[in-house]
Amino acid sequence: MTRLAPTLEAVRSGGKRALADALAAIETRAGSADLAALLDAAADAPRGQVIGLTGPPGVGKSTLTDALVRRWRAAGLTVGVVAVDPSSLRTGGALLGDRARISTDPEDRGVFIRSMAARDRLGGVSDQTVAAVALMRALFDRVLVETVGIGQSEADIAFVADTVLLCIQPGSGDSLQFMKAGVMELPDVVVVTKADMGAPATRAKADVEGALTLYERRDGGWTTPVALASARDGTGVDAVESALADHARWLDGDARRAARRERQARDWVTQAIRARFGSDGLAAARRFEAAVGAAGPFARERALALELARRLTRD
Ligand SMILES: Nc1nc2c(ncn2[C@@H]2O[C@H](COP(=O)(O)OP(=O)(O)OP(=O)(O)O)[C@@H](O)[C@H]2O)c(=O)[nH]1
Numbered sequence: 001m002t003r004l005a006p007t008l009e010a011v012r013s014g015g016k017r018a019l020a021d022a023l024a025a026i027e028t029r030a031g032s033a034d035l036a037a038l039l040d041a042a043a044d045a046p047r048g049q050v051i052g053l054t055g056p057p058g059v060g061k062s063t064l065t066d067a068l069v070r071r072w073r074a075a076g077l078t079v080g081v082v083a084v085d086p087s088s089l090r091t092g093g094a095l096l097g098d099r100a101r102i103s104t105d106p107e108d109r110g111v112f113i114r115s116m117a118a119r120d121r122l123g124g125v126s127d128q129t130v131a132a133v134a135l136m137r138a139l140f141d142r143v144l145v146e147t148v149g150i151g152q153s154e155a156d157i158a159f160v161a162d163t164v165l166l167c168i169q170p171g172s173g174d175s176l177q178f179m180k181a182g183v184m185e186l187p188d189v190v191v192v193t194k195a196d197m198g199a200p201a202t203r204a205k206a207d208v209e210g211a212l213t214l215y216e217r218r219d220g221g222w223t224t225p226v227a228l229a230s231a232r233d234g235t236g237v238d239a240v241e242s243a244l245a246d247h248a249r250w251l252d253g254d255a256r257r258a259a260r261r262e263r264q265a266r267d268w269v270t271q272a273i274r275a276r277f278g279s280d281g282l283a284a285a286r287r288f289e290a291a292v293g294a295a296g297p298f299a300r301e302r303a304l305a306l307e308l309a310r311r312l313t314r315d
């Protein structure tokens with residue numbers, strides 16, 4: 001028996017249990033009309049800021065997530081966390097919470113943490129993650145998505161995040177090399193983690209600031225700030241939080257956030273169709289998409305995919 005995906009209202013009023021059910025529907029009812037309706041309703045009613053927290057393995061992403069979640073909760077904000085789990089590539093399913101290193105009160109209704117499988121490469125954001133974030137964005141004041149990666153996964157996280165927060169580890173040249181080579185998407189905020197390491201951390205901050213001067217932002221007007229923080233002893237977490245708040249304010253000026261989200265939704269539909277049907281399929285979809293007329297991205301992707309599949313199997 002396949003149950004229908006719940007409505008957004010039911011998820012809103014049903015607490016963590018209802019959200020868990022809806023996330024289960026994302027995993028089992030992909031491509032169904034009722035799920036697309038739920039996701040489009042959610043996409044149309046965004047509530048919170050989505051922060052994409054990324055960086056190489058072990059840089060301190062989860063520890064920083066934990067520190068940010070505590071602060072937000074202390075300020076009365078509700079929080080949803082999606083930890084994209086690359087280890088699930090080996091096991092075939094996300095291992096709930098094992099990498100999340102986040103210790104929250106299970107009784108706290110204002111925080112929800114979910115681990116999800118990565119796509120085919122390290123830290124890549126799957127369609128399921130895109131869907132989960134759209135849903136959680138309608139429910140929580142802050143949604144934080146943790147992905148592992150240096151380089152490509154930053155482009156992925158840009159599909160879902162309002163603000164991309166890149167973590168850099170003191171004394172490791174990797175991410176800096178990527179930045180200098182222009183391989184990575186430019187993050188909105190950079191944090192050098194493990195500030196309690198002292199001199200290497202301070203040096204890393206100066207290096208990052210140097211690397212950032214090599215960039216020219218396409219979306220002018222925002223300068224990527226570099227914070228130095230230790231989630232372990234708590235120093236600098238304030239600076240991270242205020243950089244995130246500054247970026248949120250900047251996005252809200254001139255309706256940049258809405259434009260960014262619209263672009264993300266369009267880009268996601270494009271890449272989802274291309275992933276399934278290739279460039280030829282995408283080109284074909286371009287020719288009939290105007291006739292499809294579905295309003296939300298999830299219904300649109302579904303309609304395009306159905307029509308392409310129908311054409312492929314037509315005798
Ligand atoms: N000294 C110091 N160590 C830290 C700090 N934050 C995290 N660590 C340590 O760094 C290691 C990795 O921390 P995580 O928060 O799990 O890092 P992560 O980036 O989430 O790791 P993955 O999810 O495995 O990629 C752990 O041993 C942490 O205790 C910090 O501020 N200072």
Ligand SMILES: [Mg+2]
Nearest residue numbers: 061062099100
């Ligand atoms: Mg982690």
